[in-house]
Amino acid sequence: MIVIHVHSHVKPEFVVEFREATLRNARASLEEPGVIRFDVLQQEADPTRFLLVEIYRTAQDPTRHKETPHYLDWRDTVAPMMAEPRHSVRYQAVFPAEDRWELPK
Numbered sequence: 001m002i003v004i005h006v007h008s009h010v011k012p013e014f015v016v017e018f019r020e021a022t023l024r025n026a027r028a029s030l031e032e033p034g035v036i037r038f039d040v041l042q043q044e045a046d047p048t049r050f051l052l053v054e055i056y057r058t059a060q061d062p063t064r065h066k067e068t069p070h071y072l073d074w075r076d077t078v079a080p081m082m083a084e085p086r087h088s089v090r091y092q093a094v095f096p097a098e099d100r101w102e103l104p105k
Helices: 012-029 061-065 069-081
Strands: 002-009 035-042 049-056 087-092
Touching (some): 002 061, 049 061
C-alpha cells in the first residue's frame, strides 16, 4: 500500500471553490480500482490549508490516478487557487500489515 499526503494552501478567496472541486475529484477517485481511500481534510486553525490523504493498492496506482480525466480537471481548476505550490509526501504502509487489513474490493 502507498499512502500520499498532499498539502495544499489555498488563497482565502478560493476556499469554497477549492473545497468543491476537491470533493468532486475525491468522489470520482474512489471509483478507481487502485484507490483504497481518498480523504479530504481542512485545517481547523487555518481553513485555507487542506490535506488530501490518498491510499493506493500498488505503487503504480498513483500514476494511473494522475492520468484520469477527473484528476486532470481538478489539477487545472485549482492551479490558480493556490497560495503556494502543492507538495506531497509519499509513505509506504508499515502497520497494520496489508494481510491483516480488510481491503475494499
